[in-house]
Amino acid sequence: MSYAYYPGCSLKSSGKPYEASLFKVFEAVGLSLDEIADWNCCGATSYTSVDDMKAYALAARNLAIAERDGDGGVDLVAPCAACYLVLSKAQHYMKDNAAIGEGIAKGLGSVGLRYEGRVRVRHPLDVLINDVGVEKIAQAVKKPLGGLKVACYYGCQIVRPYSTFDDQHQPTSMERLLGAAGAEIVDWPLKTRCCGGSLIGTIQEAGLRLGYILLKEAKKRGADVLVTACPLCQFNLECFQDRMSKEFDDRVDINVAFFTQVLASALGASDKEVGFDRLLKWDPPKPVGAEGGSHARA
């Protein structure tokens, strides 16, 4: 089965390992992803702060393209949390608010596009847990994670406010997937607490603190790896560890990977294929994806 794919800007730069490993996971369970033609930036959080109609129009163009090329009902996979939220939000507002719906329809019409609302915006977690299912994932595991201690982090915009595939406060899809792959799930209550998003660039003091709170707790609870499902969360939590450690005089060094990297590795992909080498820090106690062996902890 094939899904339409909206990568978004981050998956083509800092989130490259997310894209590479996502493809590997889908491949391992017999699914494929077709990138939609000439997609544009979703607008993320910034565009809505400046002009909401234009922000909806940006999202609408992508939805219209996916629908046009998708030949009927389309499932559009958006792995980035911001893209997932923005596309879902535009979808909701175009449908529920006449002024927005008509305004956007007119705008799309002026460039020869139209959108009839037949795209379903899906997060990879949603597809993997609901369309594929934990059982099939478990069957496809080739290199079980051998009790690797994993803390699953969802952040905000995947589960709030539009997602219907999981709980908004205590989601469990990532835990179920990685549990099926042999990981030991660390009980970590901060999984939907905000990482600070773009504050790391704008009000760094606040951004660093929010990230530090997450990392400190994950470390305290013994996680070997913190996995995320959003490129900005991963970036914030991995790339500023040095500064957080210095700022709060507390060493918070922990591996931060995309959940797809760890999952793809269990499904048989090599370290290079899932992009462990692209992480700034990758040294779990028993290397995940180590060639030719299980990862049983000593």
Added chain:
Amino acid sequence: MDDWQGWRRIKYESQLDPGFAGVVTAIPGGEKLLECIQCGTCSGTCPLSSYMDHTPRKIIAMTRAGFKDEVLHSRTIWVCASCYSCTVECPKQIPITDVMYALKREALRKGVHPKRFAAPVMAGEFVRAVEKYGRNSETWISLWLYLKTQPWKLLKFARLGPRLILKGRMGLGHESIKNKAELRALLRAVERTAPDADGVLAGRAKGAS
């Protein structure tokens, strides 16, 4: 900072703008603002309340009462990271994150955000890149942001940037869509007739550099 902030905190009714809440009530679900019961769930659930000058609950009360200057000048609206915790927790289903967005837009339209404050500058740079290329570059957004607000901080970034480049996770190129004309025409077509927000933005961005 306006005079009133220096000494007199209480305003006379005649100094308030009773129509100000209209900025918010005009957005989808925004009319629910008027139903706020001031329970403070939003402020309690907000992970960033401690960095705000007014908590979300206060912002709602002030917006409703017409404290236009105070609300539009507040740091609160720019500190909001859009995590939607308040939105899903609000017992009156007020879309508080969207309320913050509406207030950000109004502050930009009026050109009254805190000086040298990076959040609005970043929003401006983001919009500029999307309108020019159709896509965004994390590298260039970060570079412009630092250059225009706190260039000395680029030194701190000088360590991280090259590491990410070596890892193939950052580049100096700028991704671009093919049909830029279509995107621009679309954005023009949905442009509001309100005062040119872009003009104001460009002016502010220049002022901040």
